[in-house]
Amino acid sequence: MPVTYGNYLKLEELLALQVPQSDGPxxxxxxxxxxxxxxxxxxxxxxxxxxxxxxxxxALESGDTPDALETFKxxxxxxxxxxxxxxxxxxxxxVSFLSFRHRLDMASGFQSVQFREVEFVLGARSRAMAAxxxxxxxxxxxxxxxxxxxDSFLRYLVARGYPVPPEVLERDRALPPGxxxxxxxxxxxxxxxxxxxxxxxxxxxxxxxxxQEWRYRHVKMVERTIGTRxxxxxxxxxxxxxxxxxxxxxxxxxxxxxxx
Numbered sequence: 001m002p003v004t005y006g007n008y009l010k011l012e013e014l015l016a017l018q019v020p021q022s023d024g025p026x027x028x029x030x031x032x033x034x035x036x037x038x039x040x041x042x043x044x045x046x047x048x049x050x051x052x053x054x055x056x057x058x059a060l061e062s063g064d065t066p067d068a069l070e071t072f073k074x075x076x077x078x079x080x081x082x083x084x085x086x087x088x089x090x091x092x093x094x095v096s097f098l099s100f101r102h103r104l105d106m107a108s109g110f111q112s113v114q115f116r117e118v119e120f121v122l123g124a125r126s127r128a129m130a131a132x133x134x135x136x137x138x139x140x141x142x143x144x145x146x147x148x149x150x151d152s153f154l155r156y157l158v159a160r161g162y163p164v165p166p167e168v169l170e171r172d173r174a175l176p177p178g179x180x181x182x183x184x185x186x187x188x189x190x191x192x193x194x195x196x197x198x199x200x201x202x203x204x205x206x207x208x209x210x211x212q213e214w215r216y217r218h219v220k221m222v223e224r225t226i227g228t229r230x231x232x233x234x235x236x237x238x239x240x241x242x243x244x245x246x247x248x249x250x251x252x253x254x255x256x257x258x259x260x
Contacts (some may be wrong), residue, residue: 013070030099031092038089039109042082046114049078053121057149059146065196068156079210086217094225116140122211123148123249125176144174147164151202154183160185161195169205179251187256201253208249215245 006012020028020034038178052075058069107114113136116129120143147155151173154164165182190197219242248254
């Protein structure tokens with residue numbers, strides 16, 4: 001069989017995956033298809049983000065600055081697209097969402113294993129959080145044991161000749177990185193003396209900011225749609241999401257700002 005657009009992209013299978021749960025005399029609620037498509041597309045983007053994060057970590061650890069910068073650019077563009085998708089979702093009114101929300105039963109975005117993997121790779125790590133995903137706990141535990149993006153960044157600094165202390169490089173990977181007074185003077189020196197490495201630092205900050213922007217838009221979209229109601233699946237909804245805001249992924253890169 002020759003390769004065609006349809007069979008290469010598995011379009012027949014792909015377009016059969018949007019199955020609304022609502023029903024009525026005139027068929028499924030109109031906006032349920034929008035809801036399903038948006039969230040399926042999110043999962044596809046998360047898959048690609050994980051793929052690209054693997055590449056940027058490899059580039060950092062091998063000291064390949066051009067590849068790292070190019071891959072950061074792609075990841076940052078994906079996150080801008082994730083934010084843009086919120087605009088589409090917000091065209092759905094609260095009344096429209098509530099017309100089929102009860103059909104979601106226990107389904108919740110909190111259950112997205114891929115997004116939890118993205119968080120873990122970026123460094124927002126928690127052993128307790130991994131335990132919330134019994135079918136995928138082993139998969140998430142593997143992520144906790146692997147170097148985070150920040151760990152790969154520190155190794156990049158070592159490859160560039162910077163004296164990152166061994167205890168920083170050998171920290172418990174299952175924990176999120178915290179501020180470290182031994183690393184901050186190194187970063188300040190980089191910003192003043194090493195434009196190439198500074199570019200990598202700034203792309204890390206861009207990514208941190210991009211993730212925070214997506215979190216913020218997600219919180220406001222949930223507030224706009226369900227207000228203070230509990231989220232689907234019994235989650236705390238917007239109140240839980242608010243707890244994830246303003247938590248930097250790479251604290252040292254923010255802490256040095258007054259010293260630059």
